[in-house]
Amino acid sequence: MTVLRYTAFTTDPAGGNPAGVVLDAAGLSAAAMQEIAAEVGYSESAFLTQGVEGADGVVPIRYFSPQAEVPFCGHATVATAVAVAERVGAGEFTFSTPAGLVPVLVEQGPDGLRATLTSVEPYVDPVSDVTEVLDILGWQADELDPELPPYVAYAGARHLVLAAATRQRLADLDYDFDRLLAFMLERDLTTLQLVWRESPTVFHVRDPFPVGGVVEDPATGAAAAALGAYLRELGLVQPPVTLQLRQGDDLGRPSRIEVELRDSDNRVRVSGNALVMGPPGLD
Template sequence: MTSRAVTPLRYAAFAAAPGGGNPAGVVLDAAALTDAEMQAIAADVGYSETAFVTSQETDAAPRHVRIRYFSPVAEVPFCGHATIATAVALAERHGTGEFVFETPVGDVVIATADGERGIEASFTSIEPEVTDLDNAVLDRLLRLLGVTRADLDLQHPPRLSFAGNRHPVVVFADRAVFDGFTFDPDAVRALMDEQGWAGTVTTLFAVSEAEFDARNLFPVGAITEDPATGSAAASVGAYLRALALVRPPARITITQGAHVGRPSVLQVDIPAIGGITVTGTATPIA
């Protein structure tokens, strides 16, 4: 049972088709909830993340809210798909337009507008950072996936990318290896916790210069892979810009979720400087 008779909303973000997308819980009135109560609600919902609006809109700032994110086991600094879901939920109630979310990693601007498939939301990440991925840590990760450096795409070297959460980014050269690798969720989770990777392990296959297929590893509870990861999509955009693998301004498409039966699509806009913008839809789950 959830605390204080709170009934979380449930949305699927970034769905490419009915039944797709990444489910997120949304609590629009969490100002009175304690940390323990928010954690209990997130565990009860059971999705990879639940978003909690911890301040109500005010007359002085009617579209500026504070927000926090919890997985079933811990608070996370930022969550892209839950941000999209919350923005759509707010736009349904207060009209489309721009919102500002005050998150644990900084203010994030979200634009909402009516689209062909309902309300679309676009968040612009905080200023990203891309750094080298320690060679020893990379080798440990690859061993956990049952692959080697020979399986990686030489044009897309591994990096650690941050646009709200830290994501190791690993790109495979062969589609069959990308589709077929398996992993021990507990072992991957242990490495992620050790390294402070609060987001996902982001693995990619480059379909073209402007399209990538993604598998985002996120072992938490019964979940092993995330169907759609907005923070990882922003980190991928930052990664491509930092390595000069795109010519900004550029747009790429990331498809995700097919490996877990929830097909998803994320649009990523990469400007020459500043935050990366990720766009998608969110629809209520009955």
């Protein structure tokens, strides 16, 4: 058993969000996968529980943060799909995640292999009161963008979307880790999707992830899909449209995430490159 180390949503090994990838986790218990994820220490590690082939072309996959299993992880899916394509060839793969079936198309591009995942069916729910979470973040109500109201958005995992009125507000992130962790556990949230809208199709995003034992994610594909569903549901963009998400800049790990909304279906497509970070470990 070997843990591969990839970084997703970047073409630079120093950027993106690192993920551990185990291509043959057959026989590993949930406890063993959790232990490996904790030792790797990345925000998530992905495990193919029946190996690369899978039954009938469907590849079962599970995701673990250093602290807990999560139902879906976008960056680890992109990383795993690229790792598989490097071994069996580019093409379309279907991952069976705890959240549902997620098709991923891997193609060769000018900057290397690029993966596009298609989310499970998304939904969004309005949020009536954000007083507590704003206090935890140290944000004021008048620092929110009134044109992007708070919602919980889901496209495989639940994320609370909060929009900052300025880039400076987004950049100045310093929150109470334990309080936010308790807040999120009570509401079954995976991350906060904190956003600032630069233009109608360009968004800067940050994702606190205390549920996974991580202060902040440098690239969050699941939250990107959820944000796409949110923007469409609220009529803030009009499909067909492609959005550019910029994440990780404030952490020194720039990440670029592409989100595509089609008018033919409600599912959200999230694209990005992935590449090896370094030699395998935990042999």
